[in-house]
Amino acid sequence: MSLESVRYSRGSLQVLNQLLLPHKSEYEPVTGVQQGADAIRTMKVRGAPAIAIVGVLSLAVELTTKPCQDVPSLITFVRESLHHLVSARPTAVNMKKAADELNAFLAEEADKPGATSQRLTESVVQWAESLLKKDVEDNQMIGDFGAKHILEKAGPTEKVCMLTHCNTGSLATAGYGTALGVVRSLHALGRLSHVFCTETRPYNQGSRLTAYELVYEKIPATLITDSMASVTMRERKVTAVVVGADRVVANGDTANKIGTYQLAIIAKYHGIPFYVAAPSTSCDLSLPTGGSIVIEERPSHELTDINGIRIAAPGIDVWNPAFDVTPHELITGIITERGVFKPEELKDGLTKGQ
Structure with a gap:
């Protein structure tokens, strides 16, 4: 059984506090939008899909436990709540996409004859649950x-060695998982020799x-420092590198x-x-290139301190961008739930049939 980042039942949401891992596995209740935004901003929960x-x-839980009394107040509450959640960590596009889609869905439902606050609330809650x-x-x-695509370039019984990040x-x-889901699928097929993280x-x-x-x-794995990647690729015969994404834009540039x-x-x-490796919800085709992606910058103490203990020289300046953008020219393929695309094929591949 895979680990759970969230535990949800109607009216109840718990998130695994990832700030405490690997030493402690502790689920914390999220009773509403503000707690949800705080969990996202402080990185108790992270990863674009999980955000x-x-x-x-968190919106569904608050609507279930504290329902709005009329349609206008419901629409206003949902719109303002989603805006607040999007602002918690702006680089990851999944939350923005979910907000846009949910706002559009609610507006459409509200225009239907007989729409009531109770019926609309149920529709919003069901929409949120379907996302999970x-x-x-x-x-x-x-x-x-991803596993199938990588194995196409290997021998019929050859095992592959992977390297992943974050x-x-x-x-x-x-x-x-996304990139780690590819690793997991390779392992399930008996075709993974090792993974370096x-x-x-x-x-x-x-x-x-x-x-x-x-x-x-119980996947065969070895931890390396970030600065060991070059020598690991050369000495340990890495077959392929697979990473996730917080945002992929129209030309394939990836944050x-x-x-x-x-x-x-x-x-x-x-x-x-x-x-x-990323779901289509992480693909933002409205942006032409990665130069348009807003990159979140994190507090300096994340770089200067470890577990509250200062390791850097006092007085040193810090630059701490949370993400970087990989140009599409360096990407072999983008693995989505609709298939594997070359960067230049991504936009057509995702829009075909819509």
Whole structure:
């Protein structure tokens, strides 16, 4: 059984506080929108898909326990709540997409004859709950598509060695994972020889979270520092690199955890395929290039302190962008729940049939 980043039942939401991992597994209640936004902003919950899920479910919980009394107040509350949730961490596009879609859905439902506050509330709650279920299904498809694509270039019985960055597993999603879902699918097929995960400084999502998941799932894995990636690719015969994404734009440029860009450059030098694994909800086709992506900057203490203990020289300036943008030219393929696309094929691939 995969780890759960969220536990939800109608009217109740709990999030696994990822700030406490790997030393303590503690689920904390989220009773409404403000707590949901706080959990996202402080990174108790993180990962673009999980951010959207916790956001809309925190809204669903508050509507269930504190229902609005009339349609206008309901529409206003939903609109303002979603705006607040989007602002918690702006780089990840999933929450913004979910907000836009839910606002549009609510407006359409409100225009139907006989619309009442009670009926609309039920519709919003059901919409939020469907997002949770769909994320797990999409992630499993991402894992299977990615594993199949990577194995097409291997021998019929050859096992592959992967390298991944940050955390993209069950803890970053509703379950299964994106990039780590690809690793999980390869392992399930018996075709994974090993996976290397970076520590992912400065917040150590790799050493705290990905390593935790890999040990939990009993997947053969080794933790490396971020600065070991080059020598690992060369000496340990890495087959492919697979990472997640917080936002993929129309030309395939991808914003992901800081350090992803340098991995793509290193992979290109060594002739190793570099894949981005992300649901279509992480793809923002409204932006033409990665230069338009707003990059979140985090507090300086995340870089200067570890567990509250200062490790950096007092007085030193700090620049702490949470993400970087990998140019599409460095990306071999973008793995989605609809298939694997070259960056230049992504826009047509996602819009076809819509």
